[in-house]
Each structure stands twice: as structure tokens, then as C-alpha cells.
Amino acid sequence: MQIELINVGTELMLGRVLNTHQQWLCRRLSDAGHLVTRQVAVADTGAEIQQAVREALGRVETVIVTGGLGPTSDDLTRQRLAELFGRTLHEDAATLARITEFFAARKRPMPAGTQVQALVPEGALVLANAFGTAPGLAIEIKPNPFQSAAGTAWLIMLPGPPRELRPMFTDSVMPLLRRISPGEIVFVCRTMRSIGIGESQAELRIARQLQPLVERGLELGYCARPGQVDVRLVARAAGAEILVQEAEAIVRERLGSHIYGVDDEEIEEVVVRLLLQRGGTLTLAESCTGGQVADRVTNVPGASAVFLGGFVTYSNAVKQTAVGVSAESLAQHGAVSEPVARAMAEGARRLTGADYALGITGIAGPSGGTPEKPVGTVFIALAGPEGTEAWKMFNPLDRLTFKELTAQQALNQLRLALEGR
Amino acid sequence: MQIELINVGTELMLGRVLNTHQQWLCRRLSDAGHLVTRQVAVADTGAEIQQAVREALGRVETVIVTGGLGPTSDDLTRQRLAELFGRTLHEDAATLARITEFFAARKRPMPAGTQVQALVPEGALVLANAFGTAPGLAIEIKPNPFQSAAGTAWLIMLPGPPRELRPMFTDSVMPLLRRISPGEIVFVCRTMRSIGIGESQAELRIARQLQPLVERGLELGYCARPGQVDVRLVARAAGAEILVQEAEAIVRERLGSHIYGVDDEEIEEVVVRLLLQRGGTLTLAESCTGGQVADRVTNVPGASAVFLGGFVTYSNAVKQTAVGVSAESLAQHGAVSEPVARAMAEGARRLTGADYALGITGIAGPSGGTPEKPVGTVFIALAGPEGTEAWKMFNPLDRLTFKELTAQQALNQLRLALEGR
Numbered sequence: 001m002q003i004e005l006i007n008v009g010t011e012l013m014l015g016r017v018l019n020t021h022q023q024w025l026c027r028r029l030s031d032a033g034h035l036v037t038r039q040v041a042v043a044d045t046g047a048e049i050q051q052a053v054r055e056a057l058g059r060v061e062t063v064i065v066t067g068g069l070g071p072t073s074d075d076l077t078r079q080r081l082a083e084l085f086g087r088t089l090h091e092d093a094a095t096l097a098r099i100t101e102f103f104a105a106r107k108r109p110m111p112a113g114t115q116v117q118a119l120v121p122e123g124a125l126v127l128a129n130a131f132g133t134a135p136g137l138a139i140e141i142k143p144n145p146f147q148s149a150a151g152t153a154w155l156i157m158l159p160g161p162p163r164e165l166r167p168m169f170t171d172s173v174m175p176l177l178r179r180i181s182p183g184e185i186v187f188v189c190r191t192m193r194s195i196g197i198g199e200s201q202a203e204l205r206i207a208r209q210l211q212p213l214v215e216r217g218l219e220l221g222y223c224a225r226p227g228q229v230d231v232r233l234v235a236r237a238a239g240a241e242i243l244v245q246e247a248e249a250i251v252r253e254r255l256g257s258h259i260y261g262v263d264d265e266e267i268e269e270v271v272v273r274l275l276l277q278r279g280g281t282l283t284l285a286e287s288c289t290g291g292q293v294a295d296r297v298t299n300v301p302g303a304s305a306v307f308l309g310g311f312v313t314y315s316n317a318v319k320q321t322a323v324g325v326s327a328e329s330l331a332q333h334g335a336v337s338e339p340v341a342r343a344m345a346e347g348a349r350r351l352t353g354a355d356y357a358l359g360i361t362g363i364a365g366p367s368g369g370t371p372e373k374p375v376g377t378v379f380i381a382l383a384g385p386e387g388t389e390a391w392k393m394f395n396p397l398d399r400l401t402f403k404e405l406t407a408q409q410a411l412n413q414l415r416l417a418l419e420g421r
Numbered sequence: 422m423q424i425e426l427i428n429v430g431t432e433l434m435l436g437r438v439l440n441t442h443q444q445w446l447c448r449r450l451s452d453a454g455h456l457v458t459r460q461v462a463v464a465d466t467g468a469e470i471q472q473a474v475r476e477a478l479g480r481v482e483t484v485i486v487t488g489g490l491g492p493t494s495d496d497l498t499r500q501r502l503a504e505l506f507g508r509t510l511h512e513d514a515a516t517l518a519r520i521t522e523f524f525a526a527r528k529r530p531m532p533a534g535t536q537v538q539a540l541v542p543e544g545a546l547v548l549a550n551a552f553g554t555a556p557g558l559a560i561e562i563k564p565n566p567f568q569s570a571a572g573t574a575w576l577i578m579l580p581g582p583p584r585e586l587r588p589m590f591t592d593s594v595m596p597l598l599r600r601i602s603p604g605e606i607v608f609v610c611r612t613m614r615s616i617g618i619g620e621s622q623a624e625l626r627i628a629r630q631l632q633p634l635v636e637r638g639l640e641l642g643y644c645a646r647p648g649q650v651d652v653r654l655v656a657r658a659a660g661a662e663i664l665v666q667e668a669e670a671i672v673r674e675r676l677g678s679h680i681y682g683v684d685d686e687e688i689e690e691v692v693v694r695l696l697l698q699r700g701g702t703l704t705l706a707e708s709c710t711g712g713q714v715a716d717r718v719t720n721v722p723g724a725s726a727v728f729l730g731g732f733v734t735y736s737n738a739v740k741q742t743a744v745g746v747s748a749e750s751l752a753q754h755g756a757v758s759e760p761v762a763r764a765m766a767e768g769a770r771r772l773t774g775a776d777y778a779l780g781i782t783g784i785a786g787p788s789g790g791t792p793e794k795p796v797g798t799v800f801i802a803l804a805g806p807e808g809t810e811a812w813k814m815f816n817p818l819d820r821l822t823f824k825e826l827t828a829q830q831a832l833n834q835l836r837l838a839l840e841g842r
Binding site for chain 2: 009010011012013014015016017018019020022023024025026027028029030035036037038039040041042043044048052055070071072073074106108111112113114131161163189191221223230232234283284286289290291292293294295297298299301302303304307308309310311312313314315317318319321322351352353364365366367368399400403
């Protein structure tokens with residue numbers, strides 16, 4: 001099914017907020033076999049919202065609008081789109097009860113103006129909001145006044161906050177779309193995520209082997225991010241699953257241990273899964289990554305079964321007091337050195353009794369570099385049951401990208417060790 | 422000047438890549454006083470690109486297109502837009518020389534197909550690419566065939582990679598826009614960032630007081646994020662700076678200590694700045710936030726001057742060994758309790774000698790909740806020179822939002838203490 005997406009928000013047009021809805025919704029819609037043919041962002045004025053919807057319904061039969069359903073005076077989507085289709089708004093008792101309950105559960109008074117979110121256009125479906133007060137709305141438009149072939153169209157409105165929109169989309173919109181468009185849709189997309197190999201190098205290793213599959217309809221895409229390359233495998237016709245499986249096998253064989261995950265799998269999820277499977281526990285001693293590895297590991301539900309805790313040993317004094325790096329080692333080799341990375345990992349492992357410990361020390365910049373150890377220099381050590389190993393990396397990047405890539409590399413060394421590579 | 426933005430890329434429509442161009446370009450265009458009235462994303466097929474440009478030039482006189490200028494077969498923007506305006510393409514000698522030099526400087530052979538990027542539509546301006554091979558293009562269209570009032574229009578094409586697009590925009594497009602639209606443009610935008618107050622509640626406190634300024638031309642916007650509300654103040658006519666200053670004073674007075682920053686300022690930047698000003702140092706004992714507070718603090722350049730290090734005391738054993746929480750306290754009150762939060766903060770402060778220490782313990786979920794302490798329960802303690810204070814929070818959210826909001830609340834308590842509130 002062809003779908004258009006409209007994102008409403010003056011903050012988008014002013015460039016004050018990043019539009020993450022587009023990627024999130026397009027991803028899920030295309031994975032379900034729909035074709036998002038256009039995405040449009042407009043300011044939250046009534047005329048702009050109406051005009052964008054009018055044009056979109058002139059091209060396709062299903063339009064999703066995000067934003068402008070909140071309680072403040074600049075939230076106009078509900079009102080102005082009801083108006084566009086001549087639907088009156090009525091207060092929906094069940095929705096109002098849910099909003100009242102939302103505030104009661106949080107022991108907060110319900111502010112005046114909130115009940116505007118209980119207004120529902122005549123004939124609209126209410127999509128429950130489990131994480132906020134504004135429900136979503138879906139209106140069947142029959143006939144579609146903006147196309148000459150007078151078919152049925154659907155207008156779906158979702159609230160702007162991602163933590164409200166996302167579960168609502170999954171729980172209410174996806175089932176609705178399956179109901180609107182029940183035909184079988186073939187679409188298989190698998191993203192193979194690799195680390196430690198460049199984009200052209202990855203392409204050189206796999207492109208020729210994949211060519212016969214491309215001739216059978218495989219679509220191949222590459223996406224490079226710092227230190228990583230995603231290889232996208234797509235097929236859309238009968239036999240798609242088999243075609244993608246064959247392609248996956250070739251990519252796995254040719255890229256080997258560079259492949260760490262599939263689709264949205266993050267390396268911290270892979271590491272937590274491997275530790276759970278092997279019954280191993282983990283601790284961390286982070287300097288230049290500043291706690292980011294710990295943050296990422298604890299993003300994984302159930303991490304507490306394998307992650308005991310970590311140390312952010314930012315200053316030299318804390319490197320000594322918290323994980324027992326010796327003053328001599330710091331004086332002799334400097335805080336950014338292989339011996340200190342090893343001492344950090346071994347100290348954290350000894351203190352917590354964990355099976356594995358990562359020690360990470362480096363120079364994130366922008367200042368702190370020297371000719372021998374420029375900004376971007378990193379030492380990663382992994383202490384485990386079979387001893388300690390260490391690696392030197394060089395990541396001369398801006399501070400935030402440096403932290404992200406270094407955390408990724410440290411988790412990758414642990415992954416390789418757990419996989420026995 | 423009114424401008425429309427078109428982002429070309431099938432990867433955008435498949436949701437495989439986040440569109441960061443929109444925010445980046447909209448931000449800079451609006452700061453220069455232009456009004457981005459619409460942003461559109463389409464797949465990289467010739468028909469879609471042509472149709473989007475045709476529609477945009479039917480509404481405004483200046484259109485910026487990103488993407489589709491590369492050397493591969495799916496890069497169609499240059500060719501198809503030249504076609505749309507009946508302009509022939511010719512190979513531009515200077516551009517070809519620059520591309521050849523680009524590869525020579527990198528000691529890499531120039532791949533076949535690259536020279537397509539030296540093709541320039543008749544009469545187009547070439548915008549030099551300092552960081553890649555595809556130049557940008559700007560075409561003056563006179564008269565604009567898609568509007569009845571036959572004025573002059575401009576079509577500007579920019580390459581997709583951000584590190585090529587951004588300097589080209591700054592160095593070539595901004596001067597071109599000043600030449601096209603030489604009049605003085607007034608635009609002042611300030612975003613007041615608040616925490617700990619709901620969107621409707623914030624509006625209730627300020628809307629009436631701001632109403633006289635709205636009548637004088639102030640544009641007011643609200644944007645809610647977990648635990649936070651941004652209030653946006655915009656003015657576009659003579660006296661804009663004074664109008665926004667008056668509005669800022671009212672917002673500050675009415676929202677008081679809820680306001681933690683302005684524009685892009687993050688709370689961790691505010692905290693690091695306050696610590697630097699007061700000569701204070703910081704340590705952390707994080708359980709449920711899993712290192713996120715440390716990660717955020719160390720995102721701020723220069724954080725090492727105030728942040729000594731932190732402890733991610735995830736397991737009970739590490740709470741005891743790393744920061745000296747007593748086994749009795751854990752047994753009597755449980756790991757998620759005010760006494761344990763206090764002991765974590767005080768232990769981290771004692772061990773590192775920092776002036777301030779935050780202790781954070783809570784239940785992130787999805788599992789681990791009990792009837793007395795459901796998922797979302799949090800205790801935050803702040804130990805400082807004048808003793809220890811503690812707060813109980815309730816953040817019943819998904820795991821990632823829970824961590825983000827809890828980290829924000831902990832940093833906010835530190836901010837309030839440092840501001841002496």
C-alpha cells in the first residue's frame with residue numbers, strides 16, 4: 001500500500017528539533033511491505049496542515065499525520081483536520097476518563113485545557129495512548145474528496161512525543177493497516193551489521209559473489225557509519241526469503257567475524273546475550289568513554305544478571321583509589337598507556353570478582369593530545385579467565401564520535417573473545 | 422524569503438537513514454531570517470524528484486534539493502532537473518580538473534563514472550565541494566514556469582553527505598541567498614528549556630502574561646519531552662530582540678528555577694559550567710542510570726577539570742565493595758531506598774574526596790518491581806559540603822526513557838543546589 005507521512009511542527013521548520021519520526025515510521029512501514037512515497041513537514045498552522053493533507057490525499061489513500069494533538073494553543077491538528085472533512089468534534093467519555101485517570105495515577109491535578117484532548121471527530125476511531133494523554137485518531141474518509149476515483153481513504157493522526165507515538169503505532173496502527181490492506185505483501189529486508197572494515201573494502205569482498213543474486217532481484221545497499229558498515233539485503237518477490245538467506249550466507253562467509261549482528265541488534269545486546277549463554281559476568285573500568293559502555297550495557301533488559309557494575313576512573317587519583325592502578329605505572333607510562341589499561345581491567349576484575357573486565361583509556365580531545373599520543377589515541381584491555389589482552393586504537397574524531405566508536409570497539413573485543421575468535 | 426527543502430533518497434523512504442539535513446538546514450535558514458515553509462522527502466527516482474520540484478516552485482521562489490548528485494546509477498537529481506527546465510548538460514572543465522585533483526591528492530585512481538559529476542546544466546552556477554567530488558549547482562529560473570506571476574526562481578542542488586553539504590551551504594549558499602534577497606531580515610528565536618513542570622502547567626503560568634507580547638508579534642511555541650518542556654519565543658519585525666528579551670524575562674520570572682538553560686544548552690553543560698565557576702568537583706554512584714550521568718557529564722569538553730570519576734554500582738555486592746554501602750542497610754531497606762541512595766552518595770564522596778556526589782538507585786524495569794516499590798521508583802541523594810539531601814521520584818516509563826529522565830532529574834538536583842535554590 002502507498003502511504004504518505006506528514007510531520008506537523010513549527011519546531012521542525014525552525015530546525016529546533018530533529019525529526020526522528022520519519023526514519024522510525026518509514027522503517028516499520030517499509031518492513032511491513034508498504035511504500036512510503038512521500039514525507040512532508042509543515043509548520044503547525046491550520047492552513048498548512050490542511051493543505052498538506054489535501055495534497056497527500058490527492059495522491060494516495062492512506063496518510064499518517066504526526067504532531068499537534070497536545071493540549072496547548074499551538075496544537076491544531078485535531079481541530080483543523082476535523083474541519084477539513086466537515087466532522088464535528090464531541091467529547092469522548094472513555095477518553096476523558098482515561099485522561100483523568102492518567103493524572104490521578106500520578107497524583108497530579110489535571111490542568112485546565114487538558115480535556116481538549118478528549119475531543120474526537122465524528123466517526124473517528126480512538127487509538128489509546130498508554131504513555132500520555134493525547135489519544136491518536138483514525139478517520140475513514142469515504143469517498144475521498146481529493147481524488148476523482150472516489151475510493152476510501154484513511155487519515156491517521158498520532159501524537160508527537162516518540163514514547164507515545166511508538167507504542168501506539170505498533171499496538172493500534174499496524175493492526176489497522178493490516179485490516180485496511182489485507183493482501184499478502186512480500187518484502188524481506190535484512191541488514192548485516194559489520195565493524196572494523198571500510199565501505200569500499202566490504203563492497204570489494206562481497207559485490208562479485210552477490211551479483212548472481214542481484215540478477216535474480218536482490219537489492220543491495222551500503223550504509224557507512226563511524227567504524228561500521230551496514231549491508232542491506234532486500235527482496236520483494238516470491239522466493240524473497242530464500243534469496244535474502246542465500247545473500248546473508250555469502251555476506252557472513254565473506255565478512256566473517258566483522259559481522260556482529262543483524263537488523264537493529266546493537267553490539268551491547270550481542271554481548272549481554274553471549275554472557276548469559278556462557279554464564280559469565282562483566283565489569284568495566286572506563287576513562288575516556290566516561291561511562292558510555294556501562295550505559296549501553298545497562299540499556300539491555302536483563303543486563304543485571306551479567307553486569308556487576310563499573311568504574312568511571314576519570315582522574316588519575318580515582319584510577320588509583322577505585323581500581324588500584326599504581327602511582328608508579330601512571331608516572332612511568334602515563335594515564336593513556338597499555339600498562340594502565342591492563343591495570344584498570346585487572347583491578348576492576350579483582351575488586352568485583354567478575355569473569356571479564358574491560359579497561360579503556362584514551363584521549364577524547366579536543367585538548368590533551370601530545371606529539372607521541374595525539375587526540376584519538378586509545379588503549380583497550382580485556383581481562384578474562386585466560387589472562388589479559390590489550391589493543392591500541394586511533395580514533396581521531398570529534399569528542400562524541402570518539403566516545404561512541406571507542407565504546408563500540410571495546411564491546412567488540414569482548415564479543416570476539418566470547419565468540420572464541 | 423520563503424524556501425522549500427527537498428531531500429532526495431530511497432534510503433530515507435525505507436527508514437534506513439536518519440534525515441539530519443532537515444534540522445541542520447532549517448536551523449541555519451531560519452536563523453538567517455528565512456521561512457522554511459515546507460520540507461519534502463522523496464525516493465531517488467526521476468519522476469518523483471521532478472514532481473516534487475515542480476510542486477515546490479509552484480508555491481515558492483527558492484527551492485533547495487539535497488542528494489542524488491553522486492556518481493552511481495541511482496544519482497538522478499542533476500540529470501532529471503536539467504531535463505525539467507530544458508537545460509542541456511555540458512562537461513565543465515574547471516570542475517573536472519577539481520575532481521581529478523581530488524583523487525590525485527589522495528593518491529587514489531579516479532573510478533570510472535566519476536566524471537559525470539563534472540556535468541553542469543546550461544547557465545548553472547557551480548558551488549565548489551571542498552570535501553568531496555560532487556559540486557553543488559544553482560540555477561536561476563527566469564521566468565518560473567510553475568507560477569502564473571512570472572518572477573525569477575532559484576533551484577539549488579546540494580550533495581547528500583553531511584560533511585560535504587554543510588561547508589558548501591555555509592560558504593556558497595548563504596552568500597547566494599543574501600544576494601538573491603538583499604533586504605534586511607529580522608529574526609530572533611530563543612528557546613527556554615524547563616524541567617519538572619508539565620506542558621499545560623507551563624502554559625497556564627505564562628500564557629496570560631505573554632499575551633500582550635503576542636499581540637505585538639511574539640510567536641510562542643511549546644515542545645514537550647520526557648520531564649521537560651521547551652518554550653520557544655520568536656519575533657520577526659523591528660524591535661524583535663527587545664520583544665524576545667521582554668518575553669524571556671516573563672518566562673524566567675513565572676517559571677523560576679524550572680528554567681535550566683537556553684537554546685541548545687544541555688543540563689550537563691550547565692552543571693559543568695556551575696562547577697567550574699564555583700571550583701567544585703563531582704563524583705557519582707549510579708545504579709539504575711547505569712553510567713548515563715557519567716557519560717553525559719563527560720560529553721562536555723573540559724569536564725575532566727571538575728569530574729573526578731564515578732561508580733556504576735549495579736549489583737548489591739558492588740554497592741558494598743565499591744562505595745561501602747553496608748550489608749545491613751541493603752538487607753533492612755532494600756537496594757532501592759533512601760538510606761541506600763544516601764550511603765551511595767556519601768561513600769562515593771568520601772572515597773574520591775569530591776565536593777559533590779550524586780547517588781541514584783531505582784527500578785528501571787521491565788522486571789524487578791514490587792507492590793511497594795513498583796517499576797519506576799527512584800531515590801536520588803546529593804551529598805555536598807552542607808550535608809546530604811534525598812528525593813523520591815516516580816518515573817513509570819520504558820527502560821530507556823526511565824534512564825534518560827532519571828539522569829536528567831539527578832543532574833537537575835545538582836544544578837539547583839549549585840544555584841543555591
